[in-house]
Amino acid sequence: MKREVKPIEAGLSGGRQVQRGLKRVVGQGGLLLALLWISLPAQAKISRCDDRAILSNVTEVPGVPLSSASKAGDVLHRRIYAISVGYTVINPVNNDRMRMGAGWTGPPDSSRFDTHPVLPGLGIRWRHFEGGFGGRIIYSGNDHANTWARGDDFPQAAGSYSKQEYFVQEFVLTDPKLYQGGTVLIMPAGFYIIAHGTGSGASQDVSKGCNDSSLLGSVKNPKLVYAFILDNWSGGTLPPLPKPSCKVSLSSQRQGVAMDSIKVSGLKRKDDVSQGRVSFSIRLEDCAINAKPSINFTDAGTPSNTSHTLFANNVNVSGSAKGLGVRLRRNGQTDLYFGPPDSSDSSRRIPLGTANSDTPVLTLDLNAHYVRTTDAAIQPGAFSATATFVVSYP
Numbered sequence: 001m002k003r004e005v006k007p008i009e010a011g012l013s014g015g016r017q018v019q020r021g022l023k024r025v026v027g028q029g030g031l032l033l034a035l036l037w038i039s040l041p042a043q044a045k046i047s048r049c050d051d052r053a054i055l056s057n058v059t060e061v062p063g064v065p066l067s068s069a070s071k072a073g074d075v076l077h078r079r080i081y082a083i084s085v086g087y088t089v090i091n092p093v094n095n096d097r098m099r100m101g102a103g104w105t106g107p108p109d110s111s112r113f114d115t116h117p118v119l120p121g122l123g124i125r126w127r128h129f130e131g132g133f134g135g136r137i138i139y140s141g142n143d144h145a146n147t148w149a150r151g152d153d154f155p156q157a158a159g160s161y162s163k164q165e166y167f168v169q170e171f172v173l174t175d176p177k178l179y180q181g182g183t184v185l186i187m188p189a190g191f192y193i194i195a196h197g198t199g200s201g202a203s204q205d206v207s208k209g210c211n212d213s214s215l216l217g218s219v220k221n222p223k224l225v226y227a228f229i230l231d232n233w234s235g236g237t238l239p240p241l242p243k244p245s246c247k248v249s250l251s252s253q254r255q256g257v258a259m260d261s262i263k264v265s266g267l268k269r270k271d272d273v274s275q276g277r278v279s280f281s282i283r284l285e286d287c288a289i290n291a292k293p294s295i296n297f298t299d300a301g302t303p304s305n306t307s308h309t310l311f312a313n314n315v316n317v318s319g320s321a322k323g324l325g326v327r328l329r330r331n332g333q334t335d336l337y338f339g340p341p342d343s344s345d346s347s348r349r350i351p352l353g354t355a356n357s358d359t360p361v362l363t364l365d366l367n368a369h370y371v372r373t374t375d376a377a378i379q380p381g382a383f384s385a386t387a388t389f390v391v392s393y394p
Contacts, residue, residue: 046197049087049210053225066288068360084164105190116188121179129166181243196222244291246284287355323378
């Protein structure tokens with residue numbers, strides 16, 4: 001006797017259609033043979049995502065200014081990256097989820113504020129933006145608790161979508177005694193942005209269209225959509241990092257030096273310098289550790305002047321002195337050069353030394369002397385001259 005049972009269909013929740021076919025064949029010896037087949041149509045309704053995300057915006061945010069109070073852990077500069085990836089959803093929608101995350105290729109150093117070193121005394125760190133700069137720090141790998149950004153997308157209809165997240169790049173002062181500024185040319189390790197179309201409930205174990213793996217829906221196998229590697233700095237733009245610097249004291253920003261009256265008979269020939277002098281100082285304070293300031297002076301009345309002499313700026317005024325200038329001397333004997341404020345000539349720059357935690361104040365002490373500028377007779381009268389100075393750092 002042979003009896004055949006026709007296939008039957010059963011519907012499961014979540015729109016999953018299951019076809020089951022069962023044939024039972026009973027032979028003469030009473031042996032029962034059962035054949036079972038199951039067909040599960042794919043439920044991955046996020047059908048695809050872009051191979052490469054778009055870096056749509058980079059915002060530069062200065063951090064804590066360097067000063068004598070700088071400490072390890074200070075963030076000197078931040079960059080906020082807006083990164084988006086497109087993806088496609090097809091019907092029927094099955095509660096799929098689209099997410100973005102990030103990770104390092106190697107673990108950051110937890111003893112140095114979870115950073116990778118980029119310069120002596122400086123490290124780089126990434127975190128999720130999450131509405132501010134207190135978002136979770138990002139580590140290495142794809143399955144860390146902090147890998148994925150919060151705020152997944154749950155598309156409710158078929159169509160084309162874009163998922164955008166914000167990531168914060170931080171430059172962290174790890175040792176103020178070692179940091180001297182400089183340019184970060186390369187990344188210390190790879191940092192990547194990943195995307196994944198995953199699901200929930202009945203669709204959790206179904207292969208998705210935004211996934212680099214043939215495994216079924218594993219969040220450990222997302223798709224790499226953007227990478228920061230080696231010299232990839234937002235299209236080649238190097239991060240603007242601060243250098244250790246000082247503040248010009250308020251009293252030094254604009255000061256008058258009152259010269260004494262002299263007898264012109266004391267200056268007998270051109271380039272003779274008066275014995276009398278007036279002392280003054282330029283004071284730099286609140287210097288960050290390793291600040292190496294230098295100062296160069298410009299003749300405000302004659303910016304092209306590159307001599308040792310500061311020329312009078314009132315020679316065309318009635319009753320003014322003629323044939324005189326000013327020499328600025330350091331250590332009582334070294335005459336300073338004047339020059340344009342943007343001069344690259346190092347001989348015109350006066351180094352003030354290197355600041356440290358014990359000496360956050362650096363001072364340039366100078367003496368002002370009259371100098372005869374002509375072989376012709378000196379014309380007595382009022383005298384004034386103006387110089388400006390620029391503080392620069394290597």
